Structures are given as C-alpha cells and as structure tokens.
Amino acid sequence: MASRYSVARAARQLTSVAAKRPSAFACQQWRQIAQTPRLFTVSAQLKEKKYTEDHEWIEVSADGKTYTLGISEYAAKALGDVVYIELPQVDLEVGEGDAIGAVESVKSASDILTPVSGTVAELNSALEDKPGNINKDPEGDAWIAKITVSKEPTGKLMSKAEYKEFTEEA
Amino acid sequence: MLLGDVGLGMIKMKKLYNQRSSTSLRGAAQTERDGCIILIWIWACAGVKFHGLMAKQSERMKTGSAINASGSGRCRGTPPGSLARREHAASGASQLQPPPLPSSTMAPSRGVQLLCLSKSFTKCRSIPHHPVTTATTLAWPMHARRTYSSFTETLSNPANKLQSYISRSSDPYLNLSIEDHILRKSPPDSTVLFLYVNRPCVVIGRNQNPWTEVNLSILNAARGTNELKDTEPPGIGAVDLVRRRSGGGTVFHDEGNLNWSITCPRNEFTRDKHAEMVVRALRKQGIERARVNERHDIVLDQGQERRPSDPEDTHRTPYTVDEGIPKPLKVSGSAYKLTRQRALHHATTLLESPNLHIISQYLRSPAKHNIEAKGVESVSSPVSNIGLDLKAYQQRLQEVFAVTYASIGKINVAETVGDEYLNIPDIRKGYDELRTQDWMWAQTPQFDAKLDFCNGPEITMNVHHGIVKSFDVEAELVDETHEDIRSALVGVKLQDVTDWTTLLQANVEPFNDRCAAVAKRLEELLPVPEFPRT
Structure with missing residues (x-):
C-alpha cells in the first residue's frame, strides 16, 4: 500500500508544472500556472518588469490598471535592424496570447504577442517614424503599446533574473 | 523520347542563358526588385531573348503544352499552369513520392486503421491512386479524403522530425496557407521542406504598399482600363495579387518559378543556412555560378574570367568579381517568418519563367514617386532565369534536403498536397484571411x-x-x-x-x-x- 502511494507521488512530481524546466526543445505552450485569482491592488510582484518566453516585457502602472508592453533587449538584438513596426489600433480588444502587431527586420516578420488581455489604450507612434529606436532602447523609450488590463495575466512571466537564465539556456 | 527532349531543352536553355547574360550586360536597362524580379530588356535589344523564347516555345510544343501566337509563351485564355502543371503534378506525385498507402506513414483515422488491420488490408491497398486536381471536384477518391483529413495529424506527430511536401495546387493563397499551417503545426524540433509552384501572381511583403510596389491597373487585363502602349510587350492575362505573412519585398511568380520553403527550429535558424543548401543543389545541377549574397539571396556571378575558388564555399564562385561589375544576376529572393520556436524561410527560384521580359511592367508602379510610404520598400537588382528543368531540379532539391539532414535521420514523411486541403479548417481560415480586403489593403502601412x-x-x-x-x-x-x-x-x-x-x-x-x-x-x-x- 505504501509503495503504491510513493509511486503515485513520484508520478505526480514528474507531471507537475513546477518540476518541468522550460527546455528550448520541448513544446512550450502557455503554461497555466495554478494560482488563485488576485485582485489588481495586491499584485505587487507584477510591478517590476516581467518577461515572457516570447521575449516581450510588461510593466504595470502604479494604479495597476495599465500595462506597458515592449520587446526585450535580447529579442531586439536577435532580430537585427528593425525596419518597420506594425502597431495595433487604439481601442482594439486583445486577448492573452494574441498577436497585436509585428516587427520586421531583415526580411523577417515576427509577431508581437500580448501576455495580458485588455484594450489597447496608447501606442508609441514615434516608432512609426523611427522603427530603429527598437534597437536602441527596447526596454525604455521604445515601448510598443499600453494596454488597459481586463484580467490578470495567467501565462508564465519571469523576473529579470529568471529571464536572463532562460535566454542563456536557449 | 521525353528524356531526349528535356536534354535538348537543357542545352537550349544553357545557350540561352549564356547569350542572355552577355546581352543584358551590353546595355539593357535594368531595374529589379527585391524578392526577385525584373529585367527590362530594351525591346530592340531583346532579339536574343526573343529568339530564346521561341526556342523554348518549340520545346514546349514538343512536350504538349498549349501555346498561342502572341509571343508571350502562354495561352491567354488557358488557366495558368493548366496542362503542363497538371501533368507535372500527376507524374511528380508518382515519381517523387510513394502513393499514400494506408499504413503507418499516414496515420489514418481509427476506423480506417481497424479496417486495414482486418482481412480487407489487401483491398485497401488496391484502391487506385487518382490524383485530385481541382478544388471543385465533389467526390474525392477515398484515399484523398483520408490524406487531407490526417494531414495535420501526420504533420504534428512528434515522431516526424523530417518531412517533405510538394503541392500540386497552383493557387498562391492556398499554398501560402498550407505553408503557414506547417509553420504552426509541425513539431517544434522538426524540419519541413515544402515545394510549390504558383500561377502568375504578384506577391508583396507583409509590410508593403501595393500602390507603390505594383502596377495595379494591369493586373486584370480583361477588365483593365489602362491599355498597354504598342511598344510594350503583350500582357499575360489575369495575375493575382497576394500579400504574404512574411517580411521582405515584392516578387513575381509564375509556372517557371519554384518556391521552396523550410520550416525549422528557431534556435537552429540562420538567414543563410538554407540558401546555402539551395546553392549546393544548384551546383549539383551544374550551375557553378550560383552563390548566396549579402542580402541572403541567390545570385549568378557574371565575371568573365574563371579564377580559382573553393568549391565548398557557397558565398563565392570562380566568377565572383570583387569590383561588383558586371553585376551578378539574382535568381532567388528570400523572406522569413519567425515565431517563438519556429522559423520559416521561403524563397523563389527563377528556373524557366516564360515571362521575364514582362515582369518589370507588373512591378513598376506609376505612383512610385507620388507616394511617400512607411513600411518596407523593395530593393531592385537585375534578374535572370537559371535555365533548369523545374521537375528535375525539384527532385534534386529534395535529395539535397535529405542529405543535409541525414544526421537527424531519414525523411519520415514525403507527401503530395493539393487543392482538397482547403477542406482543413485551419488552412481554410488562413486562406480566407489572405483573401480579405482588410489584409490586402488596410494592412498597408x-x-x-x-x-x-x-x-x-x-x-x-x-x-x-x-x-x-x-x-x-x-x-x-x-x-x-x-x-x-x-x-x-x-x-x-x-x-x-x-x-x-x-x-x-x-x-x-x-x-x-x-x-x-x-x-x-x-x-x-x-x-x-x-x-x-x-
């Protein structure tokens, strides 16, 4: 009987999300992390910049209602010279994981995915004239969009240190 | 008989190519576009070209293709890629790929599997192989229905690390949607080759402006209000307009252009890797002037003197000239679409386009100087046909793909896809998207x-x-x-x-x-x- 329990425990450990490390080779679907929904006001740990496995970053505003979204320095460097940034339209409703635009560099188009659901509130229209800014300051002046959040993000988000580790692994 | 014809055709094409390169150097006005395209031969100077075209036509006549007297090498009223393409599709299917058997390669539906496991296995195998050629056919042969319904299953099976597909459809919207489906559904660590030939169409990059890149008023010759001037060569009938999902510039496709696409893991991707593979395939077919250039495109060097060069170096040939003159001729243009885990590299290959002389008209917009556009502008360079038989080259490319990835294993799946794949909901969705007014016009920067x-x-x-x-x-x-x-x-x-x-x-x-x-x-x-x- 006891041995049966231990087998079940081992199986549980093997299949639990926490036990899995993100691998560059394994299928990296949006991982649903089991968490109880938090109210906006208590999501303090989200106030620092968070990164996704798709190489976007988000940062929440002081009132917790708006997220600023951009692409990471790592992504900007990997893409090469950016020649155009396709921005969404203001007031567009977006769902977590949706493509809200695309970046073009050296004949390559890559989608920009939003890790949060909500409504596009503001765009960095300076990027329309100077898409190259993305290569200069992707995590600062060259933010892409601000999204009024309708639901807390549920996908995997990493801190700066975790993200650094993630990119070094890949 | 057929082989003899092809051989003769090859010699003609080679001659044509040699003549052409010197002609174009002698003073033809040249412009071109990214992604491929354009060589404007000054019409008077185009005698050699025209002669070449006639040679080509006579070759086509031998192989049974329809020809008209307009000199454009294509029958105006004939649906693009009709006879020759279908022939090619049918024989391509039987030559290059084993017909889909209801065995483990196809992952048929459960019911079929059970059926096949039973005594009726032999019966199953004996279902004749009828290639389906049109999307309008209502009743599919049984195997075709099974083939497309399990396409996604086979494609996404993690065991299939190396896959190779050829399309027998000439619909550019469908081929791009099948390609996008491959990008989204293939296993993250797999590598997939997809080859297709489109009917005449102009394909613009994702972030381009159709009004500056394309001469829109001549696309539909039958309805067009703009008459071509007498001095210009005749139009080629209806030409589709397509906005693709990848970046890059505008290209012209027709039945003499082979599109190749490779989807591979993002972390193994470089912009040159597969262009280099294609250069190796071209060199194996005797095209020693082919190399990858700094824009990740494939060009044919035009140096007149042969100098020693490393045959393994795909970025240099015995005919590379460092001064840049004579300018190399572009034969293949690349574009990419990247997702988190996957990278799609697709490109054109101008093998035997009968429309080289007219491409420039389609890609020269009258609004070019009146429109100031954001987004991506095409880069022009002179182009040429390579002068290889499309079918033979297609097979060579598949072989080189297999050799390149031999370290991963054998090709797990080699299939032919076709118009009936439009019945796969995801492919249909992508197809409809590409054909929306919003994607074509409102997407313009x-x-x-x-x-x-x-x-x-x-x-x-x-x-x-x-x-x-x-x-x-x-x-x-x-x-x-x-x-x-x-x-x-x-x-x-x-x-x-x-x-x-x-x-x-x-x-x-x-x-x-x-x-x-x-x-x-x-x-x-x-x-x-x-x-x-x-």
Whole structure:
C-alpha cells in the first residue's frame, strides 16, 4: 500500500508544472500556472518588469490598471535592424496570447504577442517614424503599446533574473 | 523520347542563358526588385531573348503544352499552369513520392486503421491512386479524403522530425496557407521542406504598399482600363495579387518559378543556412555560378574570367568579381517568418519563367514617386532565369534536403498536397484571411499620396489603416471645391472604392473640371482593382 502511494507521488512530481524546466526543445505552450485569482491592488510582484518566453516585457502602472508592453533587449538584438513596426489600433480588444502587431527586420516578420488581455489604450507612434529606436532602447523609450488590463495575466512571466537564465539556456 | 527532349531543352536553355547574360550586360536597362524580379530588356535589344523564347516555345510544343501566337509563351485564355502543371503534378506525385498507402506513414483515422488491420488490408491497398486536381471536384477518391483529413495529424506527430511536401495546387493563397499551417503545426524540433509552384501572381511583403510596389491597373487585363502602349510587350492575362505573412519585398511568380520553403527550429535558424543548401543543389545541377549574397539571396556571378575558388564555399564562385561589375544576376529572393520556436524561410527560384521580359511592367508602379510610404520598400537588382528543368531540379532539391539532414535521420514523411486541403479548417481560415480586403489593403502601412496637377495646387492625402485621414491643399490656393472634395474623401475606406470618379460625382455638387481632375489623378495613382480576382 505504501509503495503504491510513493509511486503515485513520484508520478505526480514528474507531471507537475513546477518540476518541468522550460527546455528550448520541448513544446512550450502557455503554461497555466495554478494560482488563485488576485485582485489588481495586491499584485505587487507584477510591478517590476516581467518577461515572457516570447521575449516581450510588461510593466504595470502604479494604479495597476495599465500595462506597458515592449520587446526585450535580447529579442531586439536577435532580430537585427528593425525596419518597420506594425502597431495595433487604439481601442482594439486583445486577448492573452494574441498577436497585436509585428516587427520586421531583415526580411523577417515576427509577431508581437500580448501576455495580458485588455484594450489597447496608447501606442508609441514615434516608432512609426523611427522603427530603429527598437534597437536602441527596447526596454525604455521604445515601448510598443499600453494596454488597459481586463484580467490578470495567467501565462508564465519571469523576473529579470529568471529571464536572463532562460535566454542563456536557449 | 521525353528524356531526349528535356536534354535538348537543357542545352537550349544553357545557350540561352549564356547569350542572355552577355546581352543584358551590353546595355539593357535594368531595374529589379527585391524578392526577385525584373529585367527590362530594351525591346530592340531583346532579339536574343526573343529568339530564346521561341526556342523554348518549340520545346514546349514538343512536350504538349498549349501555346498561342502572341509571343508571350502562354495561352491567354488557358488557366495558368493548366496542362503542363497538371501533368507535372500527376507524374511528380508518382515519381517523387510513394502513393499514400494506408499504413503507418499516414496515420489514418481509427476506423480506417481497424479496417486495414482486418482481412480487407489487401483491398485497401488496391484502391487506385487518382490524383485530385481541382478544388471543385465533389467526390474525392477515398484515399484523398483520408490524406487531407490526417494531414495535420501526420504533420504534428512528434515522431516526424523530417518531412517533405510538394503541392500540386497552383493557387498562391492556398499554398501560402498550407505553408503557414506547417509553420504552426509541425513539431517544434522538426524540419519541413515544402515545394510549390504558383500561377502568375504578384506577391508583396507583409509590410508593403501595393500602390507603390505594383502596377495595379494591369493586373486584370480583361477588365483593365489602362491599355498597354504598342511598344510594350503583350500582357499575360489575369495575375493575382497576394500579400504574404512574411517580411521582405515584392516578387513575381509564375509556372517557371519554384518556391521552396523550410520550416525549422528557431534556435537552429540562420538567414543563410538554407540558401546555402539551395546553392549546393544548384551546383549539383551544374550551375557553378550560383552563390548566396549579402542580402541572403541567390545570385549568378557574371565575371568573365574563371579564377580559382573553393568549391565548398557557397558565398563565392570562380566568377565572383570583387569590383561588383558586371553585376551578378539574382535568381532567388528570400523572406522569413519567425515565431517563438519556429522559423520559416521561403524563397523563389527563377528556373524557366516564360515571362521575364514582362515582369518589370507588373512591378513598376506609376505612383512610385507620388507616394511617400512607411513600411518596407523593395530593393531592385537585375534578374535572370537559371535555365533548369523545374521537375528535375525539384527532385534534386529534395535529395539535397535529405542529405543535409541525414544526421537527424531519414525523411519520415514525403507527401503530395493539393487543392482538397482547403477542406482543413485551419488552412481554410488562413486562406480566407489572405483573401480579405482588410489584409490586402488596410494592412498597408500609413502613407502620403501627393496629387500633382499641371495647373493647380498640390494636394497631399494621408491614408492610415486603409482609410483617408486627411486631404490638404496648398493653403493659398484652397477653394470651396476642395473643401467639398475633402469632406467627400476623409473617412473613405480605399477598399470600398471601385471608381474614384463615381465616388466624387455622387458626393460633390457641382462636379466641375477641378473635381474631375482630382478624380482622374486618384484613379491613376490609387486604383483599387477587384480583389480577390474572380
């Protein structure tokens, strides 16, 4: 009987999300992390910049209602010279994981995915004239969009240190 | 007999190529575009080219393809890629790929599997192989139905690390959608080759402006209002317009152009890797001038003197000239689409296009100098045909793909896909998306169109997301008519305009000369052809 329990425990450990490390080779679907929904006001740990496995970053505003979204320095460097940034339209409703635009560099188009659901509130229209800014300051002046959040993000988000580790692994 | 013809054709094509390269160097005006395309041969200078074309036509005649007398090498009324393509598709299917058997390669539905496991296995195997050639066929042979319904299953099976597909469809929207499906559904660590040939079409990059990149008014010759000048070569009938999902510039496709695409893991991707593979395939077919250039495209070096060079170096040939003159001729243009885990590299290969002489007309827009556009502008360079038989080269490319990835294993899946794949819901969705007015027109990056008149003020019209946002007339010359035109135009969606004159006539009172002049200029610079073509 006891041995049966231990087998079940081992199986549980093997299949639990926490036990899995993100691998560059394994299928990296949006991982649903089991968490109880938090109210906006208590999501303090989200106030620092968070990164996704798709190489976007988000940062929440002081009132917790708006997220600023951009692409990471790592992504900007990997893409090469950016020649155009396709921005969404203001007031567009977006769902977590949706493509809200695309970046073009050296004949390559890559989608920009939003890790949060909500409504596009503001765009960095300076990027329309100077898409190259993305290569200069992707995590600062060259933010892409601000999204009024309708639901807390549920996908995997990493801190700066975790993200650094993630990119070094890949 | 057939082999003999092909051999003869090859010799002719080689000769043609040699002659052509020297012709084009002698003073043909050359422009070209990214992604591939254009060689404007000055018409008078094109004797050699025309001669070459005739040689080609006679070869086609031997192989049974329809020819008309227009000299364009294509029958106007014939649906693109009709006879030759179908023939090719049918024989391609039987030569290059084993017919899909109801065995483990196809992962058929459960019921079928059970059926096959039972005594009726032999019966199952004996179902004749009928390639399906049109999307309109209602009753599919049983195997075809099974094939497309399990395509996604096979494609996404993690065990299938190396897959190779050929399309027998010539529909550019469908082929791009199958390709996108491969990008989204293939296992993250797999590598997939996909080859397809489209009917004549102009394909623009994701972030390009169709009005500056394409001569839209001649796309649909049957309905077009713009007559070609007598001095220009004849048009080639209806040409589709397509906006693809990848970046890059505008290209022209036809039945002499082979498109190859490779989807591979993002972390193994480089922009040159597969272009190098294609150069190896070309060199194996005897094209020793082929190399990858700094724009990740494939060019044929035009140096006249042969110098020692490392045959393994795919970025240099014995004919590379460091001074850049004579300019290499481009034969293949690349574009990419990247997702988190996957990278798609697709490119054209101009093997035996019968339309080289006319491509430039399609890619030369009359509005080029009147439109200031954001987004991506095509880069021109002179182009050429390679002069290889498409079918033979296609097979060679598959072999080289297998050799390149031999370290991963054997090719797990080698299939032919076709028009019936439009029944796969995800592919249908992508297909419909590519054919929406919004994707074609509203996706265009913001631009300013300058309407200039011989006697009248200059007008600047801003268009964003395909909607007219502003209509500004030089301040000191603005009058009431302009105000009326402005209120008629601002807010108009370009894709809703069929005719600018009709639009203004309906909304501006009185419709005077100045108004007519604005409408005429808009018609010249911003025509909105029927899309998708019916």
